[in-house]
Amino acid sequence: MDVNVAIRNTIRTIPDFPKPGIQFKDITPILENPVVSRAIVAEFVKLYHGVKVDAVAGVESRGFLFGLPLAMELNVPFIIVRKKGKLPAETVNFKYDLEYGSAEIEVHKGAIKKGMNVLVHDDLLATGGTAGAAAQLIEKEEGIVAGFSFLIELDDLKGREKLVRFDKPIISLVRYN
Numbered sequence: 001m002d003v004n005v006a007i008r009n010t011i012r013t014i015p016d017f018p019k020p021g022i023q024f025k026d027i028t029p030i031l032e033n034p035v036v037s038r039a040i041v042a043e044f045v046k047l048y049h050g051v052k053v054d055a056v057a058g059v060e061s062r063g064f065l066f067g068l069p070l071a072m073e074l075n076v077p078f079i080i081v082r083k084k085g086k087l088p089a090e091t092v093n094f095k096y097d098l099e100y101g102s103a104e105i106e107v108h109k110g111a112i113k114k115g116m117n118v119l120v121h122d123d124l125l126a127t128g129g130t131a132g133a134a135a136q137l138i139e140k141e142e143g144i145v146a147g148f149s150f151l152i153e154l155d156d157l158k159g160r161e162k163l164v165r166f167d168k169p170i171i172s173l174v175r176y177n
């Protein structure tokens with residue numbers, strides 16, 4: 001199976017969600033398909049062969065879906081990056097600007113160890129604000145960004161440009177204009 005073709009054929013595009021003009025990439029049909037889901041994890045494992053990854057950080061909420069199985073396959077810890085106010089123990093936070101307004105993400109203090117190579121994982125790269133903030137959080141904790149992995153990248157929103165400064169591989173399985 002060509003996993004990129006399988007993803008493209010399985011994703012649904014829902015127009016005007018959550019706002020008029022947005023073409024929402026709905027991954028729920030992928031989650032309902034265990035063959036494609038397994039192929040996605042296998043593809044990430046293959047692509048990260050030879051890259052030093054000590055942990056995978058998945059961004060709430062859709063970054064959790066493939067982030068945990070990927071970490072399990074790589075046999076490394078999975079670290080959850082959550083929106084503010086959801087993690088129960090002491091946290092470190094990073095505030096960032098969105099297109100309109102701002103948002104804050106956090107991880108448990110001590111989850112990212114000094115010098116740890118942490119792969120940022122999410123389902124989708126749009127403007128890059130979220131993935132860039134997760135990477136800054138890793139650096140704030142003295143971890144090293146190992147790279148970025150996404151199922152989907154929306155090229156027109158130029159998120160990649162926000163991530164190039166980390167100078168690490170940015171992998172997306174499917175790209176849309």
Ligand SMILES: O=P(O)(O)OC[C@H]1O[C@H](OP(=O)(O)OP(=O)(O)O)[C@H](O)[C@@H]1O
Nearest residue numbers: 060061062122124125126127128129130
């Ligand atoms: O590149 P950006 O412009 O930052 O956008 C990408 C982010 O947006 C979506 O998450 P959303 O905030 O919709 O939350 P969810 O995963 O909980 O649905 C997506 O899952 C990414 O995390």
Ligand SMILES: Nc1ncnc2[nH]cnc12
Nearest residue numbers: 022023024025026124126
């Ligand atoms: N177009 C889109 N589809 C799905 N998730 C998104 N997150 C940001 N933009 C998105």
